[in-house]
Amino acid sequence: xxxxxxxxxxxxxxxxxxxxxxxxxxxxxxxxxxxxxxxxxxxxxxxxxxxxxxxxxxxxxxxxxxxxxxxxxxxxxxxxxxxxxxxxxxxxxxxxxxxxxxxxxxxxxxxxxxxxxxxxxxxxxxxxxxxxxxxxxxxxxxxxxxxxxxxxxxxxxxxxxxxxxxxxxxxxxxxxxxxxxxxxxxxxxxxxxxxxxxxxxxxxxxxxxxxxxxxxxxxxxxxxxxxxxxxxxxxxxxxxxxxxxxxxxxxxxxxxxxxxxxxxxxxxxxxxxxxxxxxxxxxxxxxxxxxxxxxxxxxxxxxx
Amino acid sequence: xxxxxxxxxxxxxxxxxxxxxxxxxxxxxxxxxxxxxxxxxxxxxxxxxxxxxxxxxxxxxxxxxxxxxxxxxxxxxxxxxxxxxxxxxxxxxxxxxxxxxxxxxxxxxxxxxxxxxxxxxxxxxxxxxxxxxxxxxxxxxxxxxxxxxxxxxxxxxxxxxxxxxxxxxxxxxxxxxxxxxxxxxxxxxxxxxxxxxxxxxxxxxxxxxxxxxxxxxxxxxxxxxxxx
Numbered sequence: 001x002x003x004x005x006x007x008x009x010x011x012x013x014x015x016x017x018x019x020x021x022x023x024x025x026x027x028x029x030x031x032x033x034x035x036x037x038x039x040x041x042x043x044x045x046x047x048x049x050x051x052x053x054x055x056x057x058x059x060x061x062x063x064x065x066x067x068x069x070x071x072x073x074x075x076x077x078x079x080x081x082x083x084x085x086x087x088x089x090x091x092x093x094x095x096x097x098x099x100x101x102x103x104x105x106x107x108x109x110x111x112x113x114x115x116x117x118x119x120x121x122x123x124x125x126x127x128x129x130x131x132x133x134x135x136x137x138x139x140x141x142x143x144x145x146x147x148x149x150x151x152x153x154x155x156x157x158x159x160x161x162x163x164x165x166x167x168x169x170x171x172x173x174x175x176x177x178x179x180x181x182x183x184x185x186x187x188x189x190x191x192x193x194x195x196x197x198x199x200x201x202x203x204x205x206x207x208x209x210x211x212x213x214x215x216x217x218x219x220x221x222x223x224x225x226x227x228x229x230x231x232x233x234x235x236x237x238x239x240x241x242x243x244x245x246x247x248x249x250x251x252x253x254x255x256x257x258x259x260x261x262x263x264x265x266x267x268x269x270x271x272x273x274x275x276x277x278x279x280x281x282x283x284x285x286x287x288x289x290x291x292x293x294x295x296x297x298x299x300x301x302x303x304x
Numbered sequence: 305x306x307x308x309x310x311x312x313x314x315x316x317x318x319x320x321x322x323x324x325x326x327x328x329x330x331x332x333x334x335x336x337x338x339x340x341x342x343x344x345x346x347x348x349x350x351x352x353x354x355x356x357x358x359x360x361x362x363x364x365x366x367x368x369x370x371x372x373x374x375x376x377x378x379x380x381x382x383x384x385x386x387x388x389x390x391x392x393x394x395x396x397x398x399x400x401x402x403x404x405x406x407x408x409x410x411x412x413x414x415x416x417x418x419x420x421x422x423x424x425x426x427x428x429x430x431x432x433x434x435x436x437x438x439x440x441x442x443x444x445x446x447x448x449x450x451x452x453x454x455x456x457x458x459x460x461x462x463x464x465x466x467x468x469x470x471x472x473x474x475x476x477x478x479x480x481x482x483x484x485x486x487x488x489x490x491x492x493x494x495x496x497x498x499x500x501x502x503x504x505x506x507x508x509x510x511x512x513x514x515x516x517x518x519x520x521x522x523x524x525x526x527x528x529x530x531x532x
Binding site: 002004005008015016019020209210212213214215216217218219220221223 | 355357378380381382384385389395396397398399400408409411412413414416456457460
């Protein structure tokens with residue numbers, strides 16, 4: 001009998017969802033909008049984190065070796081460090097004097113003045129170097145100290161001292177952006193949650209007289225509750241599907257414009273790689289918000 | 305033993321004047337009782353005390369041997385299955401058809417689909433709504449809605465039918481129909497408790513009449529008329 005009553009209660013939820021078309025439409029519109037906000041927030045959060053990770057990848061320090069240190073010795077140091085597999089270091093790259101000069105010329109756009117200056121110097125003034133990318137920007141200080149202490153006799157200079165201020169500034173800003181994004185995400189999700197809760201509550205308020213009648217004809221509280229909670233879940237899932245569709249369309253519409261502004265922006269690519277996370281967040285958000293809101297709202301009417 | 309017994313029952317709504325004062329009466333199984341009095345005298349409250357929508361401030365209401373006030377909240381829906389209720393507004397569920405509204409009373413009790421499919425058409429025929437079964441409450445007349453409400457109230461064969469101003473919104477013809485149905489239901493053994501201020505209905509029934517005035521019973525006659 002319990003199974004029969006449960007199946008009937010579920011059918012009730014479906015019928016309410018289907019028959020109260022205007023109420024359903026109004027509820028889903030507002031919920032879809034708030035879930036869309038959650039989706040955009042999650043997506044932007046992921047985009048910010050990915051952008052920060054990309055920026056972090058571009059930060060590195062160069063360890064310049066004395067001119068009399070043979071190239072093979074430097075490559076041996078690189079290999080020995082790579083074999084140690086240090087957690088602080090993500091990548092070690094050897095840049096020879098010749099490569100350094102080529103890069104310098106490229107960076108300076110083959111400026112005639114610089115080329116003349118190099119001619120005057122006569123020989124390549126740039127030393128061999130190891131370019132280190134750290135696993136985390138906070139590791140650069142210790143990496144630099146390590147090289148300065150361990151290989152002091154071989155090293156002429158490092159770029160860390162010169163770039164220390166910039167690295168720390170970039171790091172501070174990234175931490176700020178990361179924290180601000182997390183804070184805003186939580187704030188938006190809270191707002192979205194409150195709006196959804198109130199929307200579902202209003203739709204249940206519209207049914208309040210029916211609950212009284214249901215109880216008068218002998219429906220148990222559970223029998224009244226299940227259809228309402230199920231209806232709430234349906235609201236949540238339908239809203240999530242609408243919000244996901246709008247988000248996907250928006251991502252592909254915005255992508256070309258973003259590429260026009262930022263050369264390496266790839267919103268659709270990022271969305272593609274994170275689509276499952278974003279879609280699951282929205283569907284789970286819809287499910288939980290729909291179910292939770294309806295459960296809390298219906299309890300009020302059944303307390304008497 | 306009486307079916308319903310009021311023992312020194314008084315009722316005061318929070319921050320309000322007393323609505324019922326020291327009521328003592330009994331109703332037997334199979335009775336047809338009209339509770340009459342002007343609007344606001346406490347007729348609806350008296351009915352609510354019977355089906356435990358309200359609890360008395362003082363005194364006790366018994367259903368059989370059971371003190372209604374002692375029934376736990378979660379068990380109230382099961383207690384209420386002893387009753388069928390009809391109100392001035394039919395209180396049908398707007399998003400269900402007439403058939404579904406009537407069937408709902410059986411569904412909540414876990415009756416089988418086969419039983420529901422057998423019982424509902426029968427009761428709809430008795431109340432004269434066979435042809436309106438697929439209409440929604442908004443698509444039928446007030447009298448038809450009230451007949452559907454009556455069908456829903458009795459389909460599970462309750463021991464007591466509680467009717468609170470069931471003819472209040474109806475024209476004389478529809479009123480006559482409803483009263484005929486109430487009498488027929490009573491003939492089948494169901495106790496009927498009717499609250500009304502409509503003189504014609506009470507005169508038509510000519511059964512037991514309890515008169516309420518200022519929250520107290522001022523008259524209780526076995527075969528009464530409104531003007532008695």
